[in-house]
Amino acid sequence: xxxxxxxxxxxxxTIERLxxxxxxxxxxxxxxxxxxxxxxxxxxxxxxxxxxLLELKHIFLMVESGGKPVGFASYSTIEPGVSKLHKIYxxxxxxxxxxxxxxxxxxxxxxxxxxxxxxxxxxxxxNKARFFYEKLGFTIxxxxxxxxxxxxFMIDYVMEKKISKSDNQQM
Numbered sequence: 001x002x003x004x005x006x007x008x009x010x011x012x013x014t015i016e017r018l019x020x021x022x023x024x025x026x027x028x029x030x031x032x033x034x035x036x037x038x039x040x041x042x043x044x045x046x047x048x049x050x051x052x053l054l055e056l057k058h059i060f061l062m063v064e065s066g067g068k069p070v071g072f073a074s075y076s077t078i079e080p081g082v083s084k085l086h087k088i089y090x091x092x093x094x095x096x097x098x099x100x101x102x103x104x105x106x107x108x109x110x111x112x113x114x115x116x117x118x119x120x121x122x123x124x125x126x127n128k129a130r131f132f133y134e135k136l137g138f139t140i141x142x143x144x145x146x147x148x149x150x151x152x153f154m155i156d157y158v159m160e161k162k163i164s165k166s167d168n169q170q171m
Contacts, residue, residue, distance in 0.1 A: 001065070002063065002099060004061055004063050004102065004106045005062055006060070007060035007072065009050065009054070011060065011062050012053065013046065014062065014069050015062070015072045016044050018069060019040060019072075019089065020040060021091065022091055022092065023036060024036060026089070026092075026127070030124055030127060038148075038149075038150055038152060039152070053074075056076065057076055058074040059074060059075055059076060060073070060074045061073045061074070063090065063099055065097070070090060070091045070099065071088075071100075071103065072087065072088075073087055073088040073104075073107065074086045074087045077114070081115060081116055081117045081118065082116065082118045082119075083120070084120045084121065085104070085107065085119055085120065085121040088103055090103070101136060107119065108161075112163065117162060117163060118160050119138075119163055120159065120160045120161075121138065121160075122159075123159060124154065124155060130157060134159075137162075138159040139159060141159065143157055143158070144156045
């Protein structure tokens, strides 16, 4: 059974652990080991996650399967009518079970009463997850190269899915 719920400060240690298990598999062939370690420390240290949750007001979700944490996501509204999916990761042991789709559907369900009309995300241009997002109705709206310091860049597509009240009625 899949359970999705809001994450709290107490869940951040689990999110960090999951990221450190998932990222090397997800990005091992895309990023150098040095960039991978740099990004994990930059984005997923407990201090950084606390800042994202408490100061930047990112909404974090945890996913459990059989009572065990297997994934997480975070999102926030970035401009009127537009939210950004900052993170969505499902442990490789449970990929292919529809958990990622359920997470995105859950987020859209939460956004709909807020008059959000678009959900955006960034995905590495070499990450096969792009095809997963396309299957769910996201389209590439632009390319973006983000300087994250230390000589490293995130080489991304920005993707967007238009959402409407009918999206929730189909779930």
